[in-house]
Amino acid sequence: MKNLVLILFLVMFHLATSQSFLHRDGQHIVDKDGNNILLRGLGLGGWMVQEGYMLQTGAFAGPQHIIKEKIIDLIGIEKTKTFYDSYLTNGITKRDIDSLAAWGFNSIRLPMHYNLYTPAIEDETTDEITWIEKGFKMTDDVLEWCKENKIYLILDLHAAPGGQGKDANISDYDPSKPSLWESEANQKKMIALWRKLANRYKDESWVAGYDIINEPNWGFTGQNKNGCDETSNAPLRKLMVATTKAIREVDNNHIIFIEGNCWGNNYEGILPVWDENMVLSFHKYWNYNTPGSIQQMLDYRTQYNIPIWLGESGENSNVWFKDAINLVEKNNIGWAFWPMKKVDNIAGVTSVTKNADFEIIKDYWKNGGEKPSEAFAFNALMQLAENYNIENVTIKTDVIDALFRQVKTNTTIPFKKHTAPGIVYATEYDLGTNGYAYQDEDFINYKTNTGIQGPWNKGKKMRNDGVDIQLCKDDNSNGYEVFDIQDGEWLQYTVNALEEGSYNILVRYSSAVEKAMIHLENEKKHISKPLLLKKTTDKSAIYNIVTFKDVKLVKGENKLKVVFDKGGFVLNYLEFKIKK
Template sequence: MMRAISDYDTSKPSLWNSEANQKKMIALWKKLASRYRDNQWIGGYDIINEPNWNFTGTNKNGCDENSNGPLRDLMVAVTKAIREVDPNHLIVIEGNCWGNNYNGIFPLWDENMALSFHKYWNYNTVESIQKMLDYRKQYNVPIWLGESGENSNVWFKDVLTLVESNNIGWAFWPMKKIENIAGVTSVTKIPEYDVLLKYWKDGGQKPTPEFAKKALMKMADNYKMENVTVKPDVIDAMFRQVQTNDTKPYKTHVIPGKIAATQYDLGTNGYAYSDTDFINYRVETGNFDQWNKGNTMRNDGVDILPCKDSGSNGYQVSFIEDGEWLQFTSEVKKQGIYKVAIRYSSEKSEGKIYFETANGKKSESIVLPATGGNDKWKTIVLSGIQLEAGTNKIKTVFEKGGFNLNYLDFSEGKK
């Protein structure tokens, strides 16, 4: 049976109402510490991930607990067992309520400890981490962001800027995820795995053990670094964009030449692109905002779908809204006036588009008449675009949205 992260089997005693289970956990940690006591590659021992339990409160995830007595007692006992065999390694603890509720956990009981907290889907303000900053100062204890992720590139840039500027280390969850745009890498899913998922969720005909093992081992193989799909836009947001708002080309674009719409610059919202929906603050707002409505290829606010039109790179920009734009850093071979063939589709909406260069020069606007279907693609040509030789940052402005964009094909051409 598939279970959510913090669920448990109600037919069996939980960790918190079984002394036997707690003793097993303590013994396990002692065994682990005995094995790794002299290992310099182990950073520390994170005793228990996201305890999430209502001991005396009403919130099922322990978010309104004031004492957290059983949690503290167990972590103290585990620490004592570890220290019997390993005086060296850091002990990492997590509060209740997704690692964040430390009520009743203090005072600390060991000289070599760190507090871990988890952060998802909330605002990236100093206020959002203030309680942890206060603990660090009051108890003279290191803090670190033990889990984060699961959001848009803008949120990643913002959260890492926040914690790094406050001298807090971090880890993202997870680094590999099945068919996902919001991870550093994506793991390819196989059809056989879907068969297992369907059975686990809905029941029905049971796959054979041989089938299940083969599918799961193939999925495990797909998790190897050489088999995952690396996501350059996510990595750029997490590392380079934390340092700067400068943009850089997603790939080399040469004019004359064709530029895929989805290969706009690497960078953050308002600099590499402008999109209406680009972040998810659902913990604060109560709304699950989808930052990429197509949920494919890239993790920015720009909405991307798979594309079957000829000449595409397999993807298209869709759900385009009025006033949104994309920037393409391109190498122009020689100064001159260019024309651009715009490959687009739209069911009923009449779109409108123009181009603007970094020196502020704007092209004329061109109307994109409805093509009669999202899969009915047409090409329309806009002339009179002045470009300088060398590097040009070309902004494609969607004056009026409602259409899908496949590619832009620039060629020399007089007005």
């Protein structure tokens, strides 16, 4: 009888403790109190796993192992180790996690490279699997910072042993070596790694779960090399079942997130699921934000009574972000956008500043020529590592605004405080979506559906809206200007007038067309006659100034719309001067 009571106590204790973690409840992810939890997360892309496109080396050095080989060729093995130590130290710090929490994220997806936790099979000296403490310590640190901020951590095996996809950049796949699918030793290593991670974090309630294999994309029996036409996916299912079994030997608390083939979206032959605490993940890029774009996943949710999660998305315009999040949240689907840090980037929450000396290294890697000296290359790379520290990146407030505030409202807010009298730079128009803060013809990329690579900001500078912004080296600018202006487009600015009265508004522009034309509106009506912008020169670096005269402004906030009746010019700034 005593043994029976003890067994019942242990069972009840296990049930009580396991329910203190996020877990599946039918089609919902819920907390310990049964509250529905909508994960709003960001993937820490560009940290543990380097992808060439994030460093702007994708055309000639995509996977991390190739990037590393090129670095070793320049500075040697020991200095390469010094660089990577600095790169990883700067890449994610406590302040990064503090910032993400402050911006509104309630979860983080941690893309892990297996080689920070365990050596490649080629480097093992015996049949035993050995471990590297560095990766575990990095994960411990991120978890501690998440706990302090009360946000969830999802572990994501982004680069599995051997590489899990023909898209080599994602998983650091080296085709000269056995892949995950071609090596039993690599599969055993992956399973053992997940068992060790699960055992280490089994009691951590701020760990939301384990995303056990990111974006597998491998053709097993079909014609498509990335597995998009697979109908059984038997090797993938077998490996995920074995990995789940190993995790459950030590951890029954945490959610297991699974992904299909074809970059996470082909679930043919994988379902039904084999575990009671499981979530289906899918990834979404460059397609329409219509109910049909997620209907297959909604059908899986209903058919198998299981939660679904948008585990990765991004790399598009702010309008696409707003529409995508609106779509999934209306369907009770959480999300994790991508990535955290990229070089010279408009479509992420931060942008890493370009390093002029690293540009020289990139040019050498791409085009050859004179090899940079070891000292020069080392200094350039160490500066790159420093630039990855959040103290040195540019925070992209427009992207953050699109991910959170713009999802809830079309109301616009100032990009920064503008006062009249004063100068308002053209690129500092209000924060908000297309049709409310600005009007632009090209503002989104639907290439998955259309087959057309649709740029939104053609200059790819400063902001992630449809407005086309380019660099400007003119001393009178803020470093940027609006270009490729089309007929009928417009920009809105919130200007705080220090006093009521009539203002002259000077417009600084350059134009290669004969008769560009603009006018001003407020929220109710036109407040100016059309103003002609004459051709300045065939060289866009030459500017002219024209003036709207006697424009009435009220004291305090004025929302002014600059409407481009006839485009073809470049807009630099507006200057407000009160008329005495």
